[in-house]
Amino acid sequence: MIESLKAQLLRSLKRQFGPRNEYVNVDQLGLFIADDSQVIVIPADEESEDTKPASDHSTSAPRKKALQVLKDLPREIRVIDLPESEKICPCCGKPMHAIGQDCSEQIAYVPASVKIIETQRQKYVCRSCPDQIYRAYNDSPAPLAKSMASASLLAFLIVSKFADGLPLYRIAKRLERLGIELSHALMSDWLVQCAELLEAVYQRMLAKVLASGHVFTDDTVLPLQNRDPERKTTIKARLWVYARHQRQSKPLVVYEFSRSRSRETAVNRFRDYRGYIQADAYPAYDILFGNPEIKEVACMTHARRKYVEVADLMKEPGRPHEAIAFINKLYRIERQIKSLNDEGRYQQRQERSVPVLNQFKAWLDVQANAILPKSALGTAISYTLKNWDALCRYTEQGYLEIDNNFAEQCMRPVAVGRKAFLFVGSERGGKAAAIYYSLMESCKVNQVNPLTYMTYLLSNVRNKNVTLLLPDEFTASRIEQIG
Numbered sequence: 001m002i003e004s005l006k007a008q009l010l011r012s013l014k015r016q017f018g019p020r021n022e023y024v025n026v027d028q029l030g031l032f033i034a035d036d037s038q039v040i041v042i043p044a045d046e047e048s049e050d051t052k053p054a055s056d057h058s059t060s061a062p063r064k065k066a067l068q069v070l071k072d073l074p075r076e077i078r079v080i081d082l083p084e085s086e087k088i089c090p091c092c093g094k095p096m097h098a099i100g101q102d103c104s105e106q107i108a109y110v111p112a113s114v115k116i117i118e119t120q121r122q123k124y125v126c127r128s129c130p131d132q133i134y135r136a137y138n139d140s141p142a143p144l145a146k147s148m149a150s151a152s153l154l155a156f157l158i159v160s161k162f163a164d165g166l167p168l169y170r171i172a173k174r175l176e177r178l179g180i181e182l183s184h185a186l187m188s189d190w191l192v193q194c195a196e197l198l199e200a201v202y203q204r205m206l207a208k209v210l211a212s213g214h215v216f217t218d219d220t221v222l223p224l225q226n227r228d229p230e231r232k233t234t235i236k237a238r239l240w241v242y243a244r245h246q247r248q249s250k251p252l253v254v255y256e257f258s259r260s261r262s263r264e265t266a267v268n269r270f271r272d273y274r275g276y277i278q279a280d281a282y283p284a285y286d287i288l289f290g291n292p293e294i295k296e297v298a299c300m301t302h303a304r305r306k307y308v309e310v311a312d313l314m315k316e317p318g319r320p321h322e323a324i325a326f327i328n329k330l331y332r333i334e335r336q337i338k339s340l341n342d343e344g345r346y347q348q349r350q351e352r353s354v355p356v357l358n359q360f361k362a363w364l365d366v367q368a369n370a371i372l373p374k375s376a377l378g379t380a381i382s383y384t385l386k387n388w389d390a391l392c393r394y395t396e397q398g399y400l401e402i403d404n405n406f407a408e409q410c411m412r413p414v415a416v417g418r419k420a421f422l423f424v425g426s427e428r429g430g431k432a433a434a435i436y437y438s439l440m441e442s443c444k445v446n447q448v449n450p451l452t453y454m455t456y457l458l459s460n461v462r463n464k465n466v467t468l469l470l471p472d473e474f475t476a477s478r479i480e481q482i483g
Contacts, residue, residue, distance in 0.1 A: 195432030342398030
């Protein structure tokens, strides 16, 4: 018990104060392994990435340039010429001829600006029938009725807060420098109203993700402001993510807000779902996996992290490093087959990954009887064995992934925003945040400019004749066809 408590304390201290890097070097594991350990030797691949000479730069990834400029940026050409009086040769007095130019390029910053757009709708009346007034039809109504907020201004607010992670007071300062003073309450009200206008787009995105047959899911804390005077802290509300990967079609990311982490949210959302769910081992999903048409795909990164935490507590390599070596082998295979199609990935996994998994399972069965169950290593082994079938399920299909990292990456912008604006003020605000995060992250994974897309959405959201495009459908050519 003392050793277990010491290990828990050291892991907690490392999580709070230590580095986030999970790298563990297992290349020279055999030199330091204990005598009583039963290591299963894993033969290295002839084409292994780790066995390539360090001096071979021919296959290394190209180095990213420090400065890259888009080709379609506007260009202003300045021509600097000699005065006419200096175009005469001082030696012979004959006129000189141009032979070329010395060119240089600089990137100029054009400050943002705002303007007032005044819309004048002409009115007509018949002098013989003065009771009937005819007004010109407005084909681009404002997103918010009786408001001075245009689609472009609202898109700027949304992108600044939910894509760039800026709190409203910083956005207000930026607008103030441009000549606009907006209160935080007014901006919050605008954001909530716009989110309600985009509810139909959000529901279509959610339906497409759930129809994909392979969904990445995870959750994180999104603090909710507490209205109870007797409670001194915020409510730990949750933001759930449901993501569709790019292997089968264009990716989409959708978030859902809930007041708590109860299993009702996951159960209700996946009630009619059929396919693979890639998630961590959160017990709320267990009731879903009782359905034979819903299959669990666990995350190998979560399993590896537990062994890394134990390895960090050891002064010399030992059993945790052996487990990490098995998992590293699996990830090495995944890196090598990443560019193959689904059928190719499936064949390679059956030929190369399955034997490694079988060796890993045999090693786990031996160590489970040699390690104290409540020790840090015993807990890691128990977690791996408990979720073994789900950890191996990624080998069943070529489009499945070995881990849930895609969903975890989708949680990063939420964490950035959480540090910036601390909490959401109401459940209505939490649902609005879920909608905006869904749109922003779906734009990012599809390489769509979120400001352009949000301006398009809000400009057409009240036009009943336009079917709004989702982020995975949005391209400049499609917009030109609609226009």
